[in-house]
Each structure stands twice: as structure tokens, then as C-alpha cells.
Amino acid sequence: MAENVRIIISGGGTGGHIYPAIAVAQTLEKMLPNGVEFIFVGAADRMEMEKVPKAGYAIEGLWISGLQRSLSPKNLLFPFKVISSVWQSLSIIHNFKPHLAIGFGGYASGAMMYAATLKGIPSMIHEQNSYAGITNKILRNRVRKIAVAYEGMERFFPASKIILTGNPVRPDILTAKDKYGAAISFFGLNPNCPTLLIIGGSLGARTINQSMEKDLHLLQQKNYNIIWQTGKSFKSNIAANTSTECKFFMAPFIYEMDLAYAAADVVISRAGALSIAELQLTAKATILVPSPNVSEDHQTKNAMALVNKNAALLVKDSAAPTDLIPTAIQLMEDANLRQQLSTQIQTMALHNAAEKIAAELLSLKN
Numbered sequence: 001m002a003e004n005v006r007i008i009i010s011g012g013g014t015g016g017h018i019y020p021a022i023a024v025a026q027t028l029e030k031m032l033p034n035g036v037e038f039i040f041v042g043a044a045d046r047m048e049m050e051k052v053p054k055a056g057y058a059i060e061g062l063w064i065s066g067l068q069r070s071l072s073p074k075n076l077l078f079p080f081k082v083i084s085s086v087w088q089s090l091s092i093i094h095n096f097k098p099h100l101a102i103g104f105g106g107y108a109s110g111a112m113m114y115a116a117t118l119k120g121i122p123s124m125i126h127e128q129n130s131y132a133g134i135t136n137k138i139l140r141n142r143v144r145k146i147a148v149a150y151e152g153m154e155r156f157f158p159a160s161k162i163i164l165t166g167n168p169v170r171p172d173i174l175t176a177k178d179k180y181g182a183a184i185s186f187f188g189l190n191p192n193c194p195t196l197l198i199i200g201g202s203l204g205a206r207t208i209n210q211s212m213e214k215d216l217h218l219l220q221q222k223n224y225n226i227i228w229q230t231g232k233s234f235k236s237n238i239a240a241n242t243s244t245e246c247k248f249f250m251a252p253f254i255y256e257m258d259l260a261y262a263a264a265d266v267v268i269s270r271a272g273a274l275s276i277a278e279l280q281l282t283a284k285a286t287i288l289v290p291s292p293n294v295s296e297d298h299q300t301k302n303a304m305a306l307v308n309k310n311a312a313l314l315v316k317d318s319a320a321p322t323d324l325i326p327t328a329i330q331l332m333e334d335a336n337l338r339q340q341l342s343t344q345i346q347t348m349a350l351h352n353a354a355e356k357i358a359a360e361l362l363s364l365k366n
Contacts, residue, residue: 003035004035004036004037005028005032005035005036005037005099005100005362005365006036006037006038006039006096006097006098006099006100007025007028007036007037007038007098007099007100007101007102007361008038008039008040008041008092008093008096008098008100008101008102008112008116008121009021009024009025009038009039009040009041009101009102009103009104010040010041010042010101010102010103010104010106010108010109010112010113011042011048011103011104011105011106011108011109012042012043012046012047012048012052012104012106012108012109013042013043013046013047013048013105013106013107013108014047014106014272015047015051015272015274016105016128016129016272016273016274016275017048017104017105017106017109017128018042018047018048018051018052018104019051019168019169019170019274020104020126020128020167020168020169020274020353020354021040021052021102021104022051022052022055022057023168023169023170023171023353023354024102024126024168024354024357024358024361025038025040025055025057026055026171026354027168027354027355027357027358028358028361028362031355031358031359031362032362038057038058039057039058039059039060039092039096039098040052040057040058040059040060041059041060041061041062041089041092041108041109041112042059042060042061042062042106042108043061043062043064043106043107043108044061044062044063044064045061046106046108048108049061060088060092061108062084062085062088062089062108062111062112063084063085063088064082064084064085064107064108064110064111082111085107085108085111085112086111086114086115088111089111089112089114089115089116090115090118090119092112092115093115093116093119093121098116098121099121099122099365100121100122100123100361100362100364100365101113101116101121101122101123101124102123102124102125102126102357102361103123103124103125103126103135103136103139103143104125104126104128105125105126105127105128105133105135105136106133106135107135109125109135110135110138110139113125113135113139113142113143114138114139114142117139117142117143122144122364122365123142123143123144123364124143124144124145124146124147124357124360124361124364125139125140125143125145125146125147126146126147126148126165126357127146127147127148127149127153127156127157128149128167128273128274129149129150129273129298129301129302130149130150130152130153130273130298130301130302130305131156131296131297131298131301131302132153132156132157133295133296133298134295134296136156136157137156140156140157140158140161141158143161144161144364145161145163145360145361145364146158146161146162146163147163147164147165147356147357147360148162148163148164148165149164149165149166149167149273149277149350149353150164150305151164163356163360164350165350165353165356165357165360166277166349166350166351166352166353166356167273167274167276167277167350167353168277168353168354168357169274169277169278169281169353170257170258172258173257173258173261173278173281173282174281175258176258176259176261176262176282177262177282177283178262179258179259179262180262180263182259182262183259183260183262183263184263186256186259187225187227187247187249187259187260187263188247188249189225189227189246189247189249189263190225190245190246190247193223193224193225193245193246193247194224194225194265194266194332195224195225195226195227195263195264195265195266196219196224196225196226196227196264196265196266196267196268196328196332197227197228197260197261197263197264197266197267197268197284198212198226198227198228198229198267198268198269199229199254199257199260199267199268199269199270199275200229200230200231200269200270205231205270205289205291206234207289207317207320207321208268208270208289208320208324209230209231209234209236210321211320211321211324211325212228212324212325213236214321214325215324215325215326216325218325218326218329219325219328219329220244220246220248222329222332222333223244223245223246224246224332225246225247225248225249225263226246226247226248226249226250227249227254227260227263227264228248228249228250228251229251229252229253229254229260230250230251230252231252231253232252232253234252236250257278261278261279261282261284262282264284265285265332265338266284266285266286266287266328266331266332266338267279267284267285267286267287268286268287268289268324268328269286269287269288269289270288270289270290270291270299271288271289271290271291271299271300271302271303272291272299272302273302276288276302276303276306277349277350277353279312279345280311280345280346280348280349280350281346281349281351283342283343283345283346283349284342284345285331285337285338285339285341285342285345286306286312286313286341286345287312287313287314287315287324287327287328287331288302288303288306288307288312288313288314288315289314289315289316289317289320289324290302290303290314290316290317291317292317292318305348306345306348309344309347309348310340310341310344311341311344311345311347311348312341312345313327313331313341315327
């Protein structure tokens, strides 16, 4: 009987690192029906410790966290956390004996992938953003292959290692265009009203939420259906003041994102790599509001890759309180611009990313 292929998958901190990792694991299971074993490795106190087991996979948590941007006593622990996490990673490798390792970014991925390459495990990384993260830049000379989602990444990585794959998304997102009827029913929308979808990521986006709360009355005057994912930390009594013939749906988190995209005529979103991949594959007319609270301002760089090709509109976070909802109304009212944005963003979509990444990883197996 053939030996199972054992694979370490590391990454986390945000959904943009976690969900592509899960998508690749699911794809590998389909490609290796006769036997594959995984162990995920993340940071002990981050969201991957909940999301990965929910997807059905075992995970080990490392004692690791990023450097604080401000002067903080916590930064004094950073060197000790790195050393501890590398030693723990070496222990995981010793016990699991992996054939392959792949990292999707984040500090836990840095420790794990460093240990894997130290032990000679065939390894690759995936960079989701148009501006490479510090972890992947550190690992670029240690791994054998680097999967990327944007062109022009030679400015960060050795060109000979780069494979343009795109960002993996959940399979149900790919069939969103066929689910309009189900979406109308699920969210209780009025099919005679156009629909605006507002998403700020799994944790929400304070500026987007505050802009929505301030100018919701302007949207309601226009009679739009509204689907608004607020994030878990946002508290508002706004739903009590929504007497309109069109429908208003507000929730901390939307698991049925395929249905949300299916219903939407226009989307307001942060510019995380995973969100952009989903918007490209669902061909949505989009207003991007990049988060200013990310390393290297990479969300603005992600957004500009689309804006420069007339594939999305951009509203800066600092301008959102005054400009976001008026811009949304203008786009909702301009069918020609919506069609142009939809057409252009779809041309930037990279398909079958999970399959490409999985195939490249398996090609490294000795």
C-alpha cells in the first residue's frame, strides 16, 4: 500500500492567509484520493485556531506574534517568540515527517517554513498581495517555488521561482452568478430594487461602517436593497429605522458570501487580496476602500492594480466619511460604468488558482 503524502500547511493571522490555505488543502484531497495527511501550523492566539478546525483539519499553534508598530514592551518578547516557534516547528517536523511544506504568509508561516527549509523539506510559498509581505521576502531565497497572484512580482522574488497562479477562493464563489434567485430568497430582498453589498472583512471596517451609518438615509431615499456585513465589533440600532419598500439585511458576518455576491449590483469592500480575487471571479462593479492599518500599505497597492486598468473605483479611507456613499449612489445610478467595471475586473481574474498551486507543490515531491 502506497504511503500517504504528508503535507505541512502554515499561515494565518487573517482570513486572507487562512482561506487560500484551506482551499489548497481541499484541492489536494481531490488530487490525492488514495491518501494525503495534513497538519496546519498557525499562531496560537489568532483566528486560524478556530477557522481551520471548523474546516476539518488539525492545527498546531505557535507562540508567535508580529512586532507592534508603536514602542511596546511586547516587542521585547519577539526574539524569544521567534526562537521558541522555530524550535516548536522543528519538533512538529520531527514528529510528522512531512514530504512537503507550503506557507501562505504571516509570522507563524515564517517560523514554520524556515524550519522546513532548514530540514531540507521541499517547500513553496504563496504571496496573495501585489506587494510582498515581510515573511515571504525573508523566505524567498530558501523555498523552491513562489506562487503569486499579481504580475510584476519579480521586484520582490527571484524570477526563476515565480509561478503566476492567482488567489484560491472557495468553490461556491465560482458559481455565484447562477444563484440570483436563491440569493433574493435567502436575504429576503425585493427583486425590483437594485442591491448594494457592503463588506469590510471578517473583523469589519470601522470607517466603512461609520460612513454607512452616517449616510444610510441617502441610500434609503434611493430605494436600494442593502446587504451589510458589519463585523463582530460594530454595534448599532440602525436597523430599527429602515421603513422602505426595498430590503435591508445587516449581520456581523455572512457565511453565504456566494449568495451575497449573486445578489449584488455594486460592492463596497476593503482591498484585501482574497476579497479582490472573489470580486474578479464574480465580475462585480466595485468601490474599494483600502485599509490604512496594514503592513506596507499593501491594500492600496492591491486596489491600484485594478484602478489603473479601469476595473474598480477607489475611495481613500480618509475620504470615506464624505465621499463613500455619494460615490456608491453615483455608481448604482450609472449602468454603463457598472458594466465597464464588471467587464474589466473579470478580465483580471485568474482561474483555477488552488489547482495550480497544488500541482506545483506536488511537483516538488522527491
